[in-house]
Amino acid sequence: MTEAMEPTPDHGETSWVGRGRLEGRKALITGGDSGIGRAVAIAYAREGADVAIVYLPEEEEDAQTTERFIREAGRKCVLLPADLTEEQACVDVVAAARSELGGLDILIPNAAYQRQRDGVETLTTSEIERTFHTNLVSTMLLAREAVPHMSPGASIIVTTSIQASSPAPGLLDYAMTKAALVAFTQALAEELGEKGIRVNAVAPGPIWTPLIPATGFPAEKVKEFGADTPLGRAGQPVELAGAYVYLASDEASYTSGAVLPVTGGKGF
Template sequence: MSDTQAQDPREPSGSFPEQEQPDQPGLTDDMAPTPDHGENSWVGRGRLEGRKALITGGDSGIGRAVAIAYAREGADVAIVYLPEEEKDAQETERFVTEAGRKCVLLPADLTEEQACIDVVSQAREQLGGLDILIPNAAYQRQREGVDTLQASEIEKTFHTNLVSTMLLAREAVPHMSPGASIIVTSSIQASQPSSGLLDYAMTKAALVAFAQALAEELGPKGIRVNAVAPGPIWTPLIPATGFPADKVKEFGQDTPLGRAGQPSELAGAYVYLASDEASYTSGAVVPVTGGKPF
């Protein structure tokens, strides 16, 4: 019997203080409590030594947790973020460089096609190649009903979450070699959609189909494509979505584990899927949902 006790997955439990951020993107400093990105816990084992990764939405939340884990596993990273997220991006850069790896900062609005073209080109040039693509940036807002939907908001959600993913893959794939990996961020919303997140849920369901179809296309080239489907994870997106205050306070308590997850608890899935340990895994969706069935 081991002397080391396994972590109780129900911990840490508890509710969040009522809070709201008026606009997206949400910012880490304005959250209470501050999310755990693995700053003090992730221990690398060299599983991604020498690889080059491009992570969109890499300034905060899941993207920051992945950037930290990748750097400590030996990868150089480029992160894409909106210009107003510069402070969060610089904090991510600090953790990456403290791990002894290179971090390229690429502020851009990925709803523009040229921005998608440019960030892939700049990441390849400044990193010296590209082995891993993680289209992770996302936009969501609480909707009050289908009759209130505005075309501009639908377009923003689809361009941020779905169109940019396809464009980034289009630009990256011609420069990727056998062993490369694309990992998209889907959501529990793809399987259990909420009416208040109608357009967001649609994009996350579409990303499952995208990952599965692209895995079939790129398998013969030796490029793997997979998806991670997070459940309720405590990121700046949550207080900036426009949820009612009580929903934020009780966020994640409807999962079988009874709590929201932290960004650090997603990092392992992204590390595994990019590593040689997942050499026969492609077209898969890895749910990290606190027990909610996907």
């Protein structure tokens, strides 16, 4: 639960001021109940977009909080509880988002799973599959379902990670999926360029989201999370939102195949 975190993450609830940069757009955001996904959903709504968010059914309370902020911005919000490790769920959420929103202009496959691994010898097939299906396979399936219904000017924005280029041994499987998503972004940008659909990625560094205390890190590591960055602290989810707004907006009309690092100064 987001509310149980100390300090409470800043998703831009009181700070993000929209400027109409996404007026009339229709966005599907996975993992939109909390963390980066919530921050992007709030920013998109205040920039004029209607938003559908996907989240695990057990995160309903967090999802309803995100919904409230979207509706307070005067935009439509569609709640789509689903487990994206299942192929049919990926098919269904894209279809539902298109139907409820009246189309789809922006796809943000942002949902992710990570756990601290205590050595390669501790890896289990079930955990590898959960990580790969959540982070990588669902992204590919969502794109497969969305692209045939997207028009020129549409945008896909993938959430990769600094782990793609600076992998930590304890996040071996997670880092592998994030590196693969960089290749996915670049390859899909090449493929979809002729359709006028742009594909980019954001690479967060250490960002204070519910994913961090849920990862299984030692308490001291959680306490010092982000202190090793040049800026000396973890980032807040709202500090990612601007990257996603930019990449979806007309200001990024000539940007595709890019990976935008938001890392507190750590090299990507």
